[in-house]
Amino acid sequence: MTDSNTIIRIAAKGDGVTADGRHVAMAAPGDVLLPDGSLEHGPHHAAPPCRHFGTCGACQLQHCDDAALAEFVHNRVAFAAQSQELDPAHVAAPAMSPPHSRRRASLRAINGGGRPLIGFTQAGSHKVVDMRECHVLHPRLFELVRPLRHYLAQLKGRYAIAIEMTLVDQGIDLNLGGFAPEGLEQTETLLDFCRDQGLARLTLDHGFGAESFWEPEPVTVTLGGYPVAFPPGAFLQATQHGEDALVGAAREWLAGCGRVADLFAGLGTFALALADTSQVMAAEADAAAINALRLVANRSRLSVECAHRDLFRNPVRAEELAGFDGVVLDPPRAGARTQVEQLAASGVSRIVYISCNPSSWARDCVQLKEAGYRLQELRPVGQFRWSTHVELASLFVRQA
Numbered sequence: 001m002t003d004s005n006t007i008i009r010i011a012a013k014g015d016g017v018t019a020d021g022r023h024v025a026m027a028a029p030g031d032v033l034l035p036d037g038s039l040e041h042g043p044h045h046a047a048p049p050c051r052h053f054g055t056c057g058a059c060q061l062q063h064c065d066d067a068a069l070a071e072f073v074h075n076r077v078a079f080a081a082q083s084q085e086l087d088p089a090h091v092a093a094p095a096m097s098p099p100h101s102r103r104r105a106s107l108r109a110i111n112g113g114g115r116p117l118i119g120f121t122q123a124g125s126h127k128v129v130d131m132r133e134c135h136v137l138h139p140r141l142f143e144l145v146r147p148l149r150h151y152l153a154q155l156k157g158r159y160a161i162a163i164e165m166t167l168v169d170q171g172i173d174l175n176l177g178g179f180a181p182e183g184l185e186q187t188e189t190l191l192d193f194c195r196d197q198g199l200a201r202l203t204l205d206h207g208f209g210a211e212s213f214w215e216p217e218p219v220t221v222t223l224g225g226y227p228v229a230f231p232p233g234a235f236l237q238a239t240q241h242g243e244d245a246l247v248g249a250a251r252e253w254l255a256g257c258g259r260v261a262d263l264f265a266g267l268g269t270f271a272l273a274l275a276d277t278s279q280v281m282a283a284e285a286d287a288a289a290i291n292a293l294r295l296v297a298n299r300s301r302l303s304v305e306c307a308h309r310d311l312f313r314n315p316v317r318a319e320e321l322a323g324f325d326g327v328v329l330d331p332p333r334a335g336a337r338t339q340v341e342q343l344a345a346s347g348v349s350r351i352v353y354i355s356c357n358p359s360s361w362a363r364d365c366v367q368l369k370e371a372g373y374r375l376q377e378l379r380p381v382g383q384f385r386w387s388t389h390v391e392l393a394s395l396f397v398r399q400a
């Protein structure tokens with residue numbers, strides 16, 4: 001029998017929870033809470049690999065071993081399904097992205113008493129953790145931090161720069177928000193920095209949108225084998241591993257569907273992967289993203305029809321879905337309540353719902369269950385290793 005002081009699970013925000021329901025920071029399943037409040041480490045308590053763990057806001061779970069991490073990701077998704085009685089027929093083992101695989105990141109740089117500090121912020125704060133190592137970032141992104149720190153060392157006074165880094169086909173796409181070089185000298189050293197680092201692109205955003213400062217050749221990301229123009233700030237799945245897991249699920253579950261709708265399509269992560277086997281209708285609210293998808297679809301003569309559409313205000317209606325055999329949707333964190341309402345009322349036989357928020361997903365999917373869809377498959381996905389951010393792929397099948 002489990003002792004009431006034993007940690008039995010990790011809660012959604014990363015605390016360990018004892019068998020009698022107390023929350024304990026930095027505790028892994030199997031640890032035991034001692035009477036003096038300290039922890040006796042159990043078999044799933046790992047030595048955190050990073051010196052910044054505990055202060056850096058990017059990771060909450062480095063004290064958990066791989067088995068405990070996978071269990072956390074599984075439980076988050078399974079509990080969300082359970083909370084709405086979705087009762088999945090099959091739950092797959094979580095697809096966990098490996099260390100050093102994150103291909104996009106939002107960092108921050110500030111002047112820390114005369115020298116630049118660059119890194120993720122602390123949890124719930126604007127304080128910057130000056131990053132000296134990182135176990136989640138792709139090494140190519142991490143390698144840029146040191147030269148960037150060196151470049152920023154010439155700046156005087158207060159600054160707070162929002163740094164967006166994405167690994168694209170040509171190298172690193174960097175956006176600096178809230179920064180513009182002052183004068184010829186800073187501009188020239190910034191150009192030298194871009195050249196020396198072999199940046200794919202540098203955009204600067206001082207409040208009016210990202211402006212290209214350096215882009216020796218057009219920046220692309222390859223999706224489904226097709227290079228798609230990558231608009232500054234566009235969405236890309238956090239790791240290649242995660243993208244492969246999500247796309248693999250969609251391809252497998254929608255195999256044999258003649259006509260498929262890809263809703264919240266972004267640059268076409270799913271549409272382009274499905275286009276060799278299905279006719280695809282892709283809908284997306286971001287004009288730059290859907291235009292980039294349209295361009296590559298036209299150029300490569302793919303059967304992908306693109307619609308620029310706000311699916312919150314103007315969801316694809318049930319009548320419009322007549323003739324579609326399958327739908328994949330991958331909405332933002334808020335979910336897609338009104339769109340799912342229309343899906344529930346449609347006759348579409350297979351719905352693949354990809355989500356980065358198990359709670360909004362479960363809430364939305366109640367509508368599918370009530371309309372006669374069955375949750376056939378559930379695949380938890382841990383793209384944000386060591387964080388509490390969990391994703392999933394799910395397949396709903398209309399019951400006859």
Ligand SMILES: C[S@@+](CC[C@H](N)C(=O)[O-])C[C@H]1O[C@@H](n2cnc3c(N)ncnc32)[C@H](O)[C@@H]1O
Nearest residue numbers: 264265266269284285286310311312330331332
């Ligand atoms: C999680 S991303 C998924 C993108 C794409 N499926 C992928 O995997 O790369 C969510 C997408 O929803 C889009 N989006 C957000 N609000 C929207 C809305 N109201 N209508 C349509 N698309 C929206 C975003 O621009 C973004 O491309």
